[in-house]
Amino acid sequence: xxxSRARFIAxxxxxxxxxxxxxxxxxxxxxxxxxxxxxxxxxFLELCANPELSCEVTVQPLxxxxxxxxxxxxxxxxxxxxxxQELSFGKGxxxxxxxxxxxxxxxSKLLRIDPSVDTAEVGETVARVRETVGDERAVxxxxxxxxxxxxxxxxGRGQKNFPETKKMLFRQPELAHQILxxxxxxxxxxxxxxxxxxxxxxxxxxxxxxxxxPDDFDCFAAPYATRVSNGVAKSGVxxxxxxxxxxxxxxxxxxxxxxxxxxxxxxxxxTAADCLMPGRGVQGNLxxxxxxGTPESLETRVRTLLSxxxxxPGHIVNLGHGVIPETDFExxxxxxxxxxxxxxG
Amino acid sequence: xxxSRARFIAxxxxxxxxxxxxxxxxxxxxxxxxxxxxxxxxxFLELCANPELSCEVTVQPLxxxxxxxxxxxxxxxxxxxxxxQELSFGKGxxxxxxxxxxxxxxxSKLLRIDPSVDTAEVGETVARVRETVGDERAVxxxxxxxxxxxxxxxxGRGQKNFPETKKMLFRQPELAHQILxxxxxxxxxxxxxxxxxxxxxxxxxxxxxxxxxPDDFDCFAAPYATRVSNGVAKSGVxxxxxxxxxxxxxxxxxxxxxxxxxxxxxxxxxTAADCLMPGRGVQGNLxxxxxxGTPESLETRVRTLLSxxxxxPGHIVNLGHGVIPETDFExxxxxxxxxxxxxxG
Numbered sequence: 146x147x148x149s150r151a152r153f154i155a156x157x158x159x160x161x162x163x164x165x166x167x168x169x170x171x172x173x174x175x176x177x178x179x180x181x182x183x184x185x186x187x188x189f190l191e192l193c194a195n196p197e198l199s200c201e202v203t204v205q206p207l208x209x210x211x212x213x214x215x216x217x218x219x220x221x222x223x224x225x226x227x228x229x230q231e232l233s234f235g236k237g238x239x240x241x242x243x244x245x246x247x248x249x250x251x252x253s254k255l256l257r258i259d260p261s262v263d264t265a266e267v268g269e270t271v272a273r274v275r276e277t278v279g280d281e282r283a284v285x286x287x288x289x290x291x292x293x294x295x296x297x298x299x300x301g302r303g304q305k306n307f308p309e310t311k312k313m314l315f316r317q318p319e320l321a322h323q324i325l326x327x328x329x330x331x332x333x334x335x336x337x338x339x340x341x342x343x344x345x346x347x348x349x350x351x352x353x354x355x356x357x358x359p360d361d362f363d364c365f366a367a368p369y370a371t372r373v374s375n376g377v378a379k380s381g382v383x384x385x386x387x388x389x390x391x392x393x394x395x396x397x398x399x400x401x402x403x404x405x406x407x408x409x410x411x412x413x414x415x416t417a418a419d420c421l422m423p424g425r426g427v428q429g430n431l432x433x434x435x436x437x438g439t440p441e442s443l444e445t446r447v448r449t450l451l452s453x454x455x456x457x458p459g460h461i462v463n464l465g466h467g468v469i470p471e472t473d474f475e476x477x478x479x480x481x482x483x484x485x486x487x488x489x490g
Numbered sequence: 491x492x493x494s495r496a497r498f499i500a501x502x503x504x505x506x507x508x509x510x511x512x513x514x515x516x517x518x519x520x521x522x523x524x525x526x527x528x529x530x531x532x533x534f535l536e537l538c539a540n541p542e543l544s545c546e547v548t549v550q551p552l553x554x555x556x557x558x559x560x561x562x563x564x565x566x567x568x569x570x571x572x573x574x575q576e577l578s579f580g581k582g583x584x585x586x587x588x589x590x591x592x593x594x595x596x597x598s599k600l601l602r603i604d605p606s607v608d609t610a611e612v613g614e615t616v617a618r619v620r621e622t623v624g625d626e627r628a629v630x631x632x633x634x635x636x637x638x639x640x641x642x643x644x645x646g647r648g649q650k651n652f653p654e655t656k657k658m659l660f661r662q663p664e665l666a667h668q669i670l671x672x673x674x675x676x677x678x679x680x681x682x683x684x685x686x687x688x689x690x691x692x693x694x695x696x697x698x699x700x701x702x703x704p705d706d707f708d709c710f711a712a713p714y715a716t717r718v719s720n721g722v723a724k725s726g727v728x729x730x731x732x733x734x735x736x737x738x739x740x741x742x743x744x745x746x747x748x749x750x751x752x753x754x755x756x757x758x759x760x761t762a763a764d765c766l767m768p769g770r771g772v773q774g775n776l777x778x779x780x781x782x783g784t785p786e787s788l789e790t791r792v793r794t795l796l797s798x799x800x801x802x803p804g805h806i807v808n809l810g811h812g813v814i815p816e817t818d819f820e821x822x823x824x825x826x827x828x829x830x831x832x833x834x835g
Contacts (some may be wrong), residue, residue: 308782308814315783358777358810359758360794392738393757412738413704432703437653438660449705465703469653 146280149213150345153283157346157383157405159426159459165451165488166213167481168285171467172206173218176474179205189234193219196266200273207282209474210481214283214346217271217339221289221350222297224335225328227263228256230298238302245301247309249317252324260335268338275343283346286339290351290388291328291369295321298328306356314365325369333376340380348385348407349373355390362388363397370401378402385428389466395420410465414453418460426459433464436476443476447483455490462488491625494558495690498628502691502728502750504771504804510796510833511558512826513630516812517551518563521819524550534579538564541611545618552627554819555826559628559691562616562684566634566695567642569680570673572608573601575643583647590646592654594662597669605680613683620688628691631684635696635733636673636714640666643673651701659710670714678721685725693730693752694718700735707733708742715746723747730773734811740765755810759798763805771804778809781821788821792828800835807833 146154153166174180180202183192192198202218222240226232230242246252261268274284297303299310313321336347354366366388374384387407388398395417398406408417408429418427435446454460462484468477491499498511519525525547528537537543547563567585571577575587591597606613619629642648644655658666681692699711711733719729732752733743740762743751753762753774763772780791799805807829813822 306779306814308779308816311777311779312782315780315787355756358755361777390735390756393740394761395738410703411700411735416739432656432706434651434653434656435660437657442660469651471653 147282149211150280150283153213153461154345154383156426156459156461157385159404159424161458163489164485165460165462166283167462167484167488168212168214168216169206169210169464169468169477169480170216172210172212172216172477173202174468175470176468176472176477177205177209189220190232193223194266196269196273199266199270200277203270203274204277206477207278210478211485212282212481214285215274215278216285216287216348217267217274217344219267219270219287221287221294221352223267224258224260224264224288224331225294225298227258228331229254240297241302242297243301245309246298246324247313249320252320255324255327257327258331260331261338264335264338267335268342271339271342271344284344285346285348285385286336286342286344287348287350288332288335288373290349290354290366290386291325291332291373292357292366293351293353294328295325295365296353296356298324307353311356314361318364321365325365326372329369329372329376332373336373336377337380340377340382344382346383346385347377348387349403351386351388353390354388357391359394359397362391362394363400367397367400374402385461387428392417399425405459405461407463408465412465414450418454418457426461427454428461428463430463430465431480433466433469433472436464436472436480437469440476440479443479444483447480448487451484451487492627494556495625495628498558498806499690499728501771501804501806502730504749504769506803508834509830510805510807511628512807512829512833513557513559513561514551514555514809514813514822514825515561517555517557517561517822518547519813520815521813521817521822522550522554534565535577538568539611541614541618544611544615545622548615548619549622551822552623555823556830557627557826559630560619560623561630561632561693562612562619562689564612564615564632566632566639566697568612569603569605569609569633569676570639570643572603573676574599585642586647587642588646590654591643591669592658594665597665600669600672602672603676605676606683609680609683612680613687616684616687616689629689630691630693630730631681631687631689632693632695633677633680633718635694635699635711635731636670636677636718637702637711638696638698639673640670640710641698641701643669652698656701659706663709666710670710671717674714674717674721677718681718681722682725685722685727689727691728691730692722693732694748696731696733698735699733702736704739704742707736707739708745712742712745719747730806732773737762744770750804750806752808753810757810759795763799763802771806772799773806773808775808775810776825778811778814778817781809781817781825782814785821785824788824789828792825793832796829796832
């Protein structure tokens, strides 16, 4: 196995590595001119539905950066869109799902899809990426966590605090649990097709977990992230769970079985790593805005970040959230190279 | 002193009370029909500039709810708008400050205002509210914290993660410190005029502190919140510091001198209170969305909240953030009454 792929897989399993592995959330995307060139020709959803183009976009950052892993280019709502809601992306807007799911009748119309058939294109994208990168880099598959997907399904779009979702949790909790269960079952199969197609690891994005009070996280987010994670445990591939915005109650995240926890940049990395020991590695957590700074300020920040986990295996370096679209890709390159240079030991 | 006012002031000073005091952030505002009736006649900024109307809007919730305190109706950007940037509120949008402050030249044009003259209307509003509520309820003055105000000054409007502000922090930190210093000096005087006019307490809103990584909070937020808080220490009125989104590094908030720390709803209240002991009370922290639930679910949540600080003085009950505009005001009333009923001891 080539160094990058081996390094990533070893760190994801908590083992010692030559230097720390690194990749960037949203490394494939708008900050790369070659991505924007493709998006001039196809819409975001056309891109997600096309394995050849999705593969191309997935590997674009590998040509620019020495990242140790590629993450499949897709969207967390791709499987949801097959369950009966229509997915669209307005110009300059985020995703919209219509009609929103708010009643028992709405929920009864949701389809228990078979991801190996209904989202076969995602499996094909993983297989193409695996073939393209071969043994050189790790390949990461992913899905949204059930709670985060519920937010979009119920509110119908990205919303500050997702009030309709909160209403459902607090007024119709059984209905919320019913939808979360269905989504969890679909996601297990959805991750499995990515693993079967060659993914070295899977990441479960719980991007909106942080809108929940601690007890609600325990009730509505953690049990379903657990079901998804347990559902692919037998595959043996490492699972990265990334619940954003839950740093104030990180100890509760330990109820979710996984090999690595994604840490956002509002947390002290050493405190987080201590909290999760033993048994779980950490992924993160440079403020993505640090790539908007000077090369010198970036170096200082990267060295501080690396010192937080010095001498302790199981740290996959990443940003604390996705690359900001306005980022100069030269700063992305610099970030990756700094990690490899100073991440030894 | 009447029970409500006495209860609020005692709790703010960490003393035992008959039952827990309670108020709601954004209790004066869009969720009240009587507020909307006034806003049909005047714009938001006209309202802020008019002490008679501001006073009326401030006391509106006191007629509906048994809250123990009134917070002055105004906006954190009112003093900033007098320093040289023009403030406007687009229909359905948040505040806009033009031109944004991004260079040394921009910063050199900022005015060191005299709040007793330039924001005299705010002092007059406090005096009117004090006269209107008399000894019945506590009166809270407020300001934005310097870092939070810097975000609006530099980005020019509310932004996800305030990228232009981050650029300034990371590329021109001296310039950021210079603006933060100037704003801090203005805010000391701005709070002092509110105290002189009769405020029983002041709250410093650091609404955007949570976009900062822990070390950046220590560098750009805490020192200036400290300057503002220290600047009014000799007045003896309790100071409530509310840095939203910093629950993952709450122990660092202890560097900011104050009597009470506002706790957002993503934190476990008992953990937060333990972290801040001794010497600081807590304010919060019900998820504002709990008021969108059923009366029964609200009662369960309020009782759980109260049990987190049972037997320990120094808890001002509040939401973990402002009232959501869609909230039914009957649920606001129920929240307040539940706190008084079950908040004894």
